[in-house]
Amino acid sequence: MSQFLQVFLSGLATGAVYALVAIGFTLVWQAAQTVNFAQGEFVMVPAFFVLIGMHWLGLSFWVALLFGFAVSIVVLGLLFKKLIVEPILPHGGITLIIATMALGILLKESAKEFYGAEAQPFPAMFPGDQIDVFGAAVSLRDLLNLVISLGIVILLTLFLNRTRTGRCMQATAQNPGVAEILGVDVKRMVLYTFLINAALAALASFLITPVYLAKFSNGETLGLIAFIAAIVGGFNQIRGALVGGLLIGVLDNLTATYVTAQYRAALPLVLLIVIILVRPQGIMGTSEGRAV
């Protein structure tokens, strides 16, 4: 039982970070019909921005963290929207999908060329001490990752539901035409969405890189898992993406421990295929949410 709890909690911690990435992915899809195939690389890159801040600019870790956060928001939020999404979206969804794939390669290869193919150590924000939770040895880092991620999701939800800007963003995502008529600055709201996505990706990056180390190829699995979480959860719902992320994190850990380590990567994929074919609106989505 204590092993189960251990596996479950650490799965939940990773899953919460997946959820951050999946939520950003979902928000951008809602607001701008952009399926970002580079989302995994968006999580890989911010850690490298921090390393650049530390090693090249000589900043201390916490300052470098802020630096990496800011650069991420400009590059992965503002520039991504202005230079790639805006000009390509009119050419159609598939063209944009392909462009984001190319962007993924660009980011990955750039990280590899400019920072090397070897995994770089990345300082942790919290100590990795083990603590005892009902007999299960859980690392403090996992627990804090879980708490922080959930905290971010709660803050984001409060922002979207309780503030004027947040509600305008939701109106924009649901029906840009009507939002425009109601006087919402639709363009600005879409921009905010991209900035939030970049911020979520950067936070996820800072939480998860101490575990995985900073490596150019980190995005490959992360991106895929975030898509799966988003789709499992219903693609256009924050709640869905959260549940999807947690579910994938836990399932992944449980399969690896109890079923098969070899086919551990297959489970989320099979889940993805089954969900898309049987319930494209996701397990939490409504049928109106099915946007193809």
Next chain:
Amino acid sequence: MSDPVLSIRNIEKSFGGIRAVRGVSFDVHKGEVLGLIGPNGSGKSTLFNCILGQLAPDAGEVSVNGRSVAGMRASQMNRLGVGRTFQQLSVFPKMSVLDNIILAGQEHHGTMLSRLFGAPDAGLTGEAERMIAFFRLTHLRDELAGSLSYGQQKLVDAAMAFMAGPSLVLLDEPAGGVNLTMLSHFKERLSAYNAEHGTTFVVIEHNMEFVMSLCTRIIVLAEGAVIAEGSPDEIRANQTVIDAYLGG
């Protein structure tokens, strides 16, 4: 009278408690041009979609040439001899006009394998060119359909609906968005096709003048039921119809 081409029996369709179509029945016979009109929300679009098999009616039956169309896919309806046009532009924009028209006929020629190994045009170039000429589009034959004007694309759309030699053609708001000069040409060609081939038409349309001059018989729907039926002149003079439109 001969058997009806299209027969509609007691069609019922509700959407979450709202009865959009309430027990509508009528027949359409060979060579007729039937207009289906009614104010917004009268249920004519719902009925039209039931006829096309896009919506499954809650009760009642639609049959074409004596065969029930329940559960048929659009391609099966087409093979049964039902052609249709669309309200929105519905050509294949990056194919030439000729290719658009050939495509509209090719699935009725030969088998799947003969269409792979046989002639690239499925032996339809001549027939397609006659159809293009009928709609006076010969000068645009090799242009991409997407580069044509709105009205010209409507003509291509109609030509495609006729290419397989259907017994029934359903026209979904054919006049919408077409300018006046093009519209009179369009109507004249539709009438000419009907006179030449005896094809049955069912037209759903907002433009009264267009309906009145094209159709031989008109059915008026309001609140999901037939409130009047008759020749264009009878409908024009019918007080119930006038009330339904003015009363909203």
Next chain:
Amino acid sequence: MRGLSVRDVWRSVAIALLLVAAILLPIGQKNYIIYVLTSWLIFTIAAMGLNLTLGYAGQISLAQASFMAIGAYVTALLTLAGWHWLAALPPALIISFVVGLILGYPALRVKGHFLAFVTLAFNTLVFLVLRNEDWLTGGTYGLSGMPRPDFGLFSTDKHLPFYYFTLGITVIAALALWGIVRSPWGRAFKALRENPVRAESLGVDTRRVTLLAFAIGSVYGGLAGALITPLVQFIEPGSFGLAHSLRILLMVVVGGAGYFFGPFIGAAVVILLPEVLRFTEGYYLIIYSALVIVMLVFVPSGLIGVWGRLKAKVWPKQQVRTDMAEGAGLQ
């Protein structure tokens, strides 16, 4: 029937010249160059298949590398068991066709990004099976020592004959595809891409057409795989991962999706150009992916589209047509 137009004549001359160039190009070259040219042809075949699925029929697939894997592993296992390559080819193609049909089923339910995800997941699943089932596939070590086909008087053991052998198969594959895309099937594929609802209402069985678009595209993937096996004589799961599907997809898009000769150009950019641009070292992929994005911003129709624009500048009739297209779109 109409006679040959000036355009047809030009096109025939251009194709003949390219074919002559393809025959003369490797003569006197080093083995390595011949090897690279051969892989260009093989990837062209794979990209031709994806071009049918994506470019003509409009169905996105991120699984072309997994069909190369199926073709490669089936051929490898059979030739290692002593079959002649020619005997191993039909099973490889048939299995690719059947698996392609199966992969097409999701496309009947979902489109666009959902389809991209399903095919992406499929590619990764195939990769996992190849890696984990080592009793059959050799696991991460892969399979090696596959013989090259020997036709008695014509042995393909050396690089140059193998190049000509591949060239011959590429020409046959291209002719077959040419036949398909200009047949009524090709018209139905394009109709599926441009307006599936309209196509269905005109009697096109869009479900069957969708499945065929996947299955035929997959056969080309399988054929490319069947050629990779004797070329490299060593295959491993890593050569058929998602990154390679993405690579083939970009070949199609860069060359020009939906243009018959697009894959030849796209595969050349991905396979041949890096050899020419050796001096860029590791930066090649960075430059390439940046250029792909720039191209998608300005000329989403690919390099053949770039050529079309240049031609339109010289020959204004084309320009008038695009202007008309935009005009019609505004209404």
